[in-house]
Amino acid sequence: VFGWEDDPHRRNFAIGQPLDMDVPICIDLDRFVERSNGVFGKSGTGKSFLTRLLLCGIIRKQAAVNLIFDMHSEYGWEAVREGKQFSTVKGLRQLFPSQVQIYTLDPSSTKRRGVRDAQELYLSYDQIDVEDIMLVRDELNLSEASLENAIILRNEFGDAWISQLLSMTNEEIQMFCEEKRGNKSSIMALQRKLNRLGELKYMRPVCPRNYISQILESLAAGKHVVIEFGSQSNMLSYMLATNLISRRIHQHYVLKAEQFLQTKNPSDRPRQLVITIEEAHRFLDSATVRQTIFGTIAREMRKYFVTLLVVDQRPSGIDNEVMSQVGTRITALLNDEKDIDAIFTGVSGGQSLRSVLAKLDSKQQALILGHAVPMPVVVRTRPYDETFYTEIGDVAWEEKSDAEVFAAAELAKMDLGF
Ligand SMILES: Nc1ncnc2c1ncn2[C@@H]1O[C@H](COP(=O)(O)OP(=O)(O)OP(=O)(O)O)[C@@H](O)[C@H]1O
Numbered sequence: 001v002f003g004w005e006d007d008p009h010r011r012n013f014a015i016g017q018p019l020d021m022d023v024p025i026c027i028d029l030d031r032f033v034e035r036s037n038g039v040f041g042k043s044g045t046g047k048s049f050l051t052r053l054l055l056c057g058i059i060r061k062q063a064a065v066n067l068i069f070d071m072h073s074e075y076g077w078e079a080v081r082e083g084k085q086f087s088t089v090k091g092l093r094q095l096f097p098s099q100v101q102i103y104t105l106d107p108s109s110t111k112r113r114g115v116r117d118a119q120e121l122y123l124s125y126d127q128i129d130v131e132d133i134m135l136v137r138d139e140l141n142l143s144e145a146s147l148e149n150a151i152i153l154r155n156e157f158g159d160a161w162i163s164q165l166l167s168m169t170n171e172e173i174q175m176f177c178e179e180k181r182g183n184k185s186s187i188m189a190l191q192r193k194l195n196r197l198g199e200l201k202y203m204r205p206v207c208p209r210n211y212i213s214q215i216l217e218s219l220a221a222g223k224h225v226v227i228e229f230g231s232q233s234n235m236l237s238y239m240l241a242t243n244l245i246s247r248r249i250h251q252h253y254v255l256k257a258e259q260f261l262q263t264k265n266p267s268d269r270p271r272q273l274v275i276t277i278e279e280a281h282r283f284l285d286s287a288t289v290r291q292t293i294f295g296t297i298a299r300e301m302r303k304y305f306v307t308l309l310v311v312d313q314r315p316s317g318i319d320n321e322v323m324s325q326v327g328t329r330i331t332a333l334l335n336d337e338k339d340i341d342a343i344f345t346g347v348s349g350g351q352s353l354r355s356v357l358a359k360l361d362s363k364q365q366a367l368i369l370g371h372a373v374p375m376p377v378v379v380r381t382r383p384y385d386e387t388f389y390t391e392i393g394d395v396a397w398e399e400k401s402d403a404e405v406f407a408a409a410e411l412a413k414m415d416l417g418f
């Protein structure tokens with residue numbers, strides 16, 4: 001029922017095995033990427049490992065192109081693995097060197113970790129919209145009044161609203177308020193608080209290059225993009241950059257999708273894009289979901305060829321309507337009743353599965369249900385180890401012995417009929 005990985009008619013990926021049998025459980029990746037999906041489970045149950053497995057599958061089978069917001073620097077390059085001894089596992093760039101590009105918002109940290117050719121990535125004030133600021137209103141401690149005044153500033157100054165505001169003197173603010181009916185104390189508070197943006201390493205008042213266009217070019221060329229945050233992974237920094245970049249990339253996809261609808265020319269068809277975000281409930285809780293690009297993407301489904309892979313330890317924090325749009329849910333152990341309820345939002349017959357979820361092992365077990373599997377199933381997650389690397393990764397010829405390389409060359413020649 002769950003198919004085989006080498007099925008020529010499907011892009012199947014073996015995510016694990018049933019608890020009591022030695023056969024693969026496959027996810028149909030084409031069905032997987034056409035809807036938004038979620039990886040859930042409480043802390044330390046294997047969400048990041050499951051996500052890394054899924055991403056490897058999508059890359060290997062070319063089911064979509066990935067944009068990954070790698071909050072904890074664990075997908076692109078090496079990640080630490082828990083255990084008695086210190087050990088690390090390989091990141092996507094190591095497994096697929098020619099297909100994955102790392103961009104970093106903290107170049108010195110990325111370099112320290114031994115990543116050699118990461119692209120630097122800077123953002124500028126003129127790329128920030130009021131909606132990006134609304135998302136981080138708690139982090140910046142902004143009042144409703146400050147946000148309303150931000151809109152007045154934005155209407156007046158356009159893209160330059162933040163640089164204008166930061167350069168205004170008190171007298172200028174006073175004059176502005178008299179003319180445009182702004183509120184002086186709110187604007188001064190806004191100015192004071194937005195000054196914190198200058199502390200973000202990757203934020204520049206102006207940028208000579210548009211780095212987001214560069215990411216778009218990478219994606220259009222079929223490269224998978226991992227964005228590392230390094231020391232810039234606090235919530236303010238993570239949420240701001242993630243929303244801002246995704247918003248622009250989505251805008252571009254909407255244009256491309258509309259063009260494709262008009263021409264119906266297969267060469268105009270945008271590549272399916274999967275955006276991976278950690279701490280997803282921060283972007284998708286009921287209070288913010290209407291303001292963030294992620295709410296839009298989750299609700300519009302496959303229309304514009306962009307879907308989400310949300311990773312979260314607190315699914316009950318995610319808006320119900322968004323949760324019911326999540327096509328495939330891959331869930332490791334959860335204890336909290338509310339979180340368990342959230343997983344079964346919009347699933348008929350969920351009751352009998354509830355007990356299954358609370359009884360999973362605390363590691364390497366998960367319940368998979370939804371669009372990409374024929375029926376709900378519990379798996380022992382595929383081990384992410386040396387065996388997996390050789391099964392999934394691109395062959396790194398420089399690491400192989402001469403004998404192995406020559407043997408492979410002979411085989412290849414025979415294939416070609418020499
Ligand atoms: N498929 C797997 N293969 C090998 N090891 C695994 C696998 N899944 C989980 N583990 C083990 O479980 C540990 C915890 O997994 P992981 O880091 O993915 O948890 P998490 O749910 O992302 O935690 P957090 O909420 O803290 O981010 C790993 O360090 C690893 O030792």
Ligand SMILES: [Mg+2]
Binds near residue numbers: 047048049
């Ligand atoms: Mg994790």
